[in-house]
Amino acid sequence: MKHFKLAAALGTAISVFGALPSVAETVNVRLARQFGIGYMPLTLVQEQGLLEKHAKEAGVDVTTEWLRFTGGSGMNEALLSGNLDIAAGGTTPMLTIWARTQNNLTIKGVAALSSMPLHLVTTDPEIESIADFSQGDKIALPAVKTSIQAITLQMAAEKYLGEGKHADLDTYTVSMGHPDAQLTLLGGQSEINAHFGSPPFQNQEVKDGQARKILDSYDVLDGPHTFTVLWAKNDFVEKNPQVVGALMAALEESIAFIKENPEEAAQIWAGAESTNLTQEEIVALIQDPQTKWTTTPERLLPYVNFMARVGLIASDTDDWRDLFFDTVHDRDGS
Template sequence: MSVKVGYFPHNNSLFVLRHRGILERSLPDVEWVDLRDLPQGTRPDPTRGLPTVHADRLFDGGYDFIGTGFTPPITAQGQGHDIVYVAVSGPRHENGRLLVKADSDIKETADLRGRRVGIAHGSWQTTLLLFALDRAGLSWSDIVPVDTGVDAAQQFLSGEIDAWVGSYPVLRAVEEQVATRDLVATEGLFSHRSLWFTRRDFAENNPEALAAIVNALQESDAWIRENPREAAALFVADAEKRGGPRADLDAWEHALRTRPFGLLPVTDEFVAEQQRAADLLHANGLLPRKVDVSSAVAPSVNALVPPIPGADAQ
């Protein structure tokens, strides 16, 4: 049986694994599915709902295993899908944050009322913004969320959006052109981890394949930690091949050097943070139903990912 693994550059670990040939040694029949090549469907109004493409493809045969940020697995559960968390990364506080231009009249998060805030809607950026708004006593309806897509940096620089949840490497290019100011520090607000998950039926029926994916990711992540510039070159080459915006090797190396690599098991603390995100998404009208995050944790799967010695599992 062919095992389909979905990947894209935003999950750095899976993207590098796709190009290193490590998984093929233990799982020769793996089929790599580039998520950017799949039909994306119609994106919902960011004031009313969340994109469901990751959940849809995981459960319509598009792929069997996926890695994303915080929000997509919650969205999957909100659509009634039976997922299982496989692993999480360490906190990625340095990867992204909510910011404005240094000369903006927005001085604190509470000043976002009625303002246009750019996000990649449906990603971890939605969750970070929700946490920031909730801390400031605001709700989703108090702002004008803008799904920025690939033009986020330009929209921020041109003033089309008033604030932005930016991330590296794109954020580095912006910082070279304009002074920025953080509205709230990501650390202490949001752990911003990478997440890997699958369908429950796949986890139960293919434990050896799942273990092979986990082990290959651990090996590949160890290589990234030791060779960040070589890993960065993979992202640059991919951007050039696809004819997209020019990718900067130094910016990608900086991004990879400042991110944690290595899979960690799901912890109670992670589940609590994820549950808070799910509750906020539902309370703000972005999730069609309440979800129980703990129901997506399977002890047998969690046992595949032992803690990394010296790593911050919390």
């Protein structure tokens, strides 16, 4: 009888006040990024706790682990082995793993982070264009044959040296993270005499006075293109829709903050990164007219079409939405 009265009382309380609140689910999210200002939206997401904030609003408690890699290949291995949930890097490592997993794990893009020009710079006064590289020259870039710099170099070789010559410069490339490549290039004590980098490293190298730009990725692609993107496995996205939604909201808040508060964003990024850039230099990079802070993908199809045509990947598409989850399908991408 007592049990019946207790149940009745509980039922009355629920009917009056609504269902009892459920205990919030806790999800641990492992995210990774590389080095450079192109990952600033993620840096702010981390430093300002934006993923945790938006997940909490969606009824999910999130804990985060942030990892750093020097190239996309390592992140792809971590994704495949189950040691990473969200990868962030240049577009081509994402395209590589997208093509590789369409019939099994289904890895796709989640969102873009930025569109930025990538510059090939050299300290050799005799090198005026990519046609001048010869035996003994070495070009540092994040990952041979897979990084966005490596693929852009192949596209440039085909565009400026001729059809069938896309791989002619591969022999001169060396895998090296941007911070090490910058130190090696400007140190002058190595065979590395060129670096296909990204902001801010390429900017610092030219400012140093020893290096100068000989190739711009925007010229190769005939316009602006996405530089950095996020990608993940279908399994993670399907199992964690609220977390993914919170991540998208966090990115949009982060990007809006960068645009509206460049001075403060620069301070936060400088405090989180090992950089000798001045506040003024960081703000200039943030506000560079060639830079777009956006989650909307831009000019990914030229990359995927080229990679498929020359045999770097086995899949191709003419619809950029095939490359991404529906997180950005409502955008005017390309």
